[in-house]
Amino acid sequence: xxxxxxxxxxxxxxxRAANLPCNHSTISGNEYVYWYRQIHSQGPQYIIHGLKNNExxxxxxxxxxxxxxxxxxxxxxxxxxxxxVYYCIVSGSSNTGKLIFGQGTTLQVKx
Amino acid sequence: SAVISQKPSxxxxxxxxxxxxxxxxxxxxxxxxWYRQQPGQSxxxxxxxxxxxxxxxxxxxxxxxxxxxxxxxxxSTLTVSNMSPEDSSIYLCSxxxxxxxxxxxxxxxxxxx
Numbered sequence: 001x002x003x004x005x006x007x008x009x010x011x012x013x014x015x016r017a018a019n020l021p022c023n024h025s026t027i028s029g030n031e032y033v034y035w036y037r038q039i040h041s042q043g044p045q046y047i048i049h050g051l052k053n054n055e056x057x058x059x060x061x062x063x064x065x066x067x068x069x070x071x072x073x074x075x076x077x078x079x080x081x082x083x084x085v086y087y088c089i090v091s092g093s094s095n096t097g098k099l100i101f102g103q104g105t106t107l108q109v110k111x
Numbered sequence: 112s113a114v115i116s117q118k119p120s121x122x123x124x125x126x127x128x129x130x131x132x133x134x135x136x137x138x139x140x141x142x143x144x145w146y147r148q149q150p151g152q153s154x155x156x157x158x159x160x161x162x163x164x165x166x167x168x169x170x171x172x173x174x175x176x177x178x179x180x181x182x183x184x185x186x187s188t189l190t191v192s193n194m195s196p197e198d199s200s201i202y203l204c205s206x207x208x209x210x211x212x213x214x215x216x217x218x219x220x221x222x223x224x
Contacts, residue, residue, distance in 0.1 A: 042217060043203050043205075043217050044213075045215070046214065096159070097141075099144075099156070101146075101154040
């Protein structure tokens with residue numbers, strides 16, 4: 001079973017920031033938080049990952065709470081092309097690279 | 112980054128037959144994986160394709176039904192054997208370049224009649 005909990009769906013206005021929450025209250029010390037997204041009819045795409053510090057790249061920012069029990073993926077200026085299913089995944093060295101996907105959050109960006 | 116291609120992109124097969132799906136990566140990857148995505152569902156990991164040895168299967172998946180080969184660091188195949196309509200899914204492969212950053216192929220859409 002997935003170790004994360006995400007809302008099934010969210011809406012966001014185009015040009016606004018999209019904030020996608022994820023709960024991972026059972027995360028262990030050596031596990032990272034990963035975010036992937038799957039645009040319709042495509043394979044999943046890696047977005048970002050982090051351990052305990054906040055991370056930012058050209059696609060998004062990842063904010064991890066101090067207790068590491070939850071995180072938020074931020075798309076700073078959502079576009080229509082960001083409409084996708086977003087998966088929050090917890091994984092560490094004990095998983096030998098395996099990614100266990102939950103149901104994810106369907107983000108609908110609206111004009 | 113890595114580019115992953117899969118063949119075929121889609122197929123329609125008859126019950127009882129087998130289909131082999133190919134996965135090619137444009138660079139050497141440490142790990143390769145096969146996933147299944149049933150209609151309207153999330154991805155389910157089938158197995159880890161190990162180079163030069165038998166694949167490691169997840170609970171609910173067996174080698175007789177889903178034999179996997181990985182002869183080198185850039186190529187793997189998944190065979191769906193003795194197919195039934197319940198095997199109709201999208202099958203995706205992925206490769207891991209750096210630790211846990213996986214790149215996915217576009218998927219193979221399989222329909223079994």
